[in-house]
Amino acid sequence: AQSVTQLGSHVSVSEGALVLLRCNYSSSVPPYLFWYVQYPNQGLQLLLKYTSAATLVKGINGFEAEFKKSETSFHLTKPSAHMSDAAEYFCAVSEGGNTPLVFGKGTRLSVIA
């Protein structure tokens, strides 16, 4: 069965600094990978997805993620943090078909002025 591990439940960065949120997955087949963002009292919004095309995936709001099969990782990055990036970020994996999307426990990103 697939699983996701997000390293660091809370990450704090200064405004303008690099954002790096870590995600490692486990899957018995080539996975589909997703990053979602959740703002307070809202649902999840899709940031980006990997579906076996290019290994570097660009998403909304300047975020991107790189699929590294050898490391079973799908880390999320943004070159320069903005105050509006403060939110909770979830990595998720699916093995396709009817298998449900499995989420990590989330990483809360704080941006310091």
Next chain:
Amino acid sequence: NAGVMQNPRHLVRRRGQEARLRCSPMKGHSHVYWYRQLPEEGLKFMVYLQKENIIDESGMPKERFSAEFPKEGPSILRIQQVVRGDSAAYFCASSPSRGQSSPLHFGNGTRLTVT
């Protein structure tokens, strides 16, 4: 184009009462998923439904919980005889097609509080 609509946004129930959570998927979406979110635990899959069919209920507790997605109307997640441990945020998501390569579109959730 309206997104996934969930109601109510907040629901308070006393122990032993029933809770009904409603979800209207995005227009054109016939696949509905329910997830539960507890603090510090992320989202846990509960059930996957298509119109009039339960496809996967492997995440549903065996007792007190049920879900439906009728031919007409919203999907309903029903919790009978609620207990304090049922307090959580419940999210519904929809997708236009079968399989998880299509991203899920989430509603804003129903926050259930059991007193």
